Amino acid sequence: MSTTPLSPTDRTILRRNRARARTDRSALYEILDEGLICHLGVVVDGTPRVIPTAYGRIDDTLYVHGSTGAASLRAAPSQEICVTVTHLDGIVLARALFHHSVNYRSAIVYGVPRNVTDPDEKLAGLRAITERLAPGRWDTARRPTPKEMAATSVLAVSLEEASVKTREGGPNDDDEDYALDVWAGVLPVHQAFGDPVPDPRLRPGIPVPPDIAGRA
Incomplete structure (x- = not known):
């Protein structure tokens, strides 16, 4: 946990619903560390692209990866990008359609990414990404070969420049609408893992590892 505040910039300061802003760095860490997929926003050949991708965090650095042939990853280090992570926590149902909303936790990270060329940092970044998706997997599956590392960017x-925004609680209806015979409240949303499905080519006798079985 960190009590260090986020460093506000012109594009990270909320103009509307300022009460929803979270300014401590620990809120940023919590959102990133609970997520599984981020969206990488980058301009490629003059066209904006938003790419869903896995990620990992080590301290104040976020790592993303992909093929060295991916146009988005080749273009990203030459420009400002943004990375977003969002958790949907609930559908907010109001008495009036205008006041319907969602409960959420979101983080936006701005910056110019750098291509990781140091072998040790590159391996650490890939480990962080793998462990974000499947804790414990890095120590049980085969490590990347030199050829695979060369094909991976x-x-x-x-995380120096980031914005965090959240909403929680019920609907905020107009006073006169509380007399309406319309149900109002929150429909919670939860993400859950299902039972592991084995690869059809899995050799007989290989059990589901406890770290995977325990997530279902």
């Missing part, structure tokens, strides 16, 4: 994004 890893980008590092500093």
